[in-house]
Amino acid sequence: MEPVNPLITKDPVNGDELLVTRLEGRRSGIVIEGKFSLGWMGRLTPQQLTFVGLLVKHRGNVQRLATELHVAYNTARNHLDEIVAALEYPSEDEDGSSPVNVLEQLSQGAISFEEALDLLRR
Known part of the structure; x- marks a missing residue:
């Protein structure tokens, strides 16, 4: 299998959400083309996505996550607060x-x- 790059979630030019236009089955080779939203993942940076994955791994326990990341609990909590803010839907x-x-x-x-x-x- 060829290496896979991490998911890019923002347009590097202006920071807008990116649309996925092609999906490909790794083993089958099937290709699906269209316009697909990244959904809530598109509002997070790759680093924030990694943080969310680790948080799920630790079943929401921020203290254990902080220990794994070798950061203070408050630092991990601040990262989580930033993610929550990024996921909130914009007001009118x-x-x-x-x-x-x-x-x-x-x-x-x-x-x-x-x-x-x-x-x-x-």
């Missing part, structure tokens, strides 16, 4: 769908009239 104002933001985007030509109507109807 943060995702640009507040009426004021929609009208600003429309006036700047960033979105079309139809897109503005759609956002305002939500």
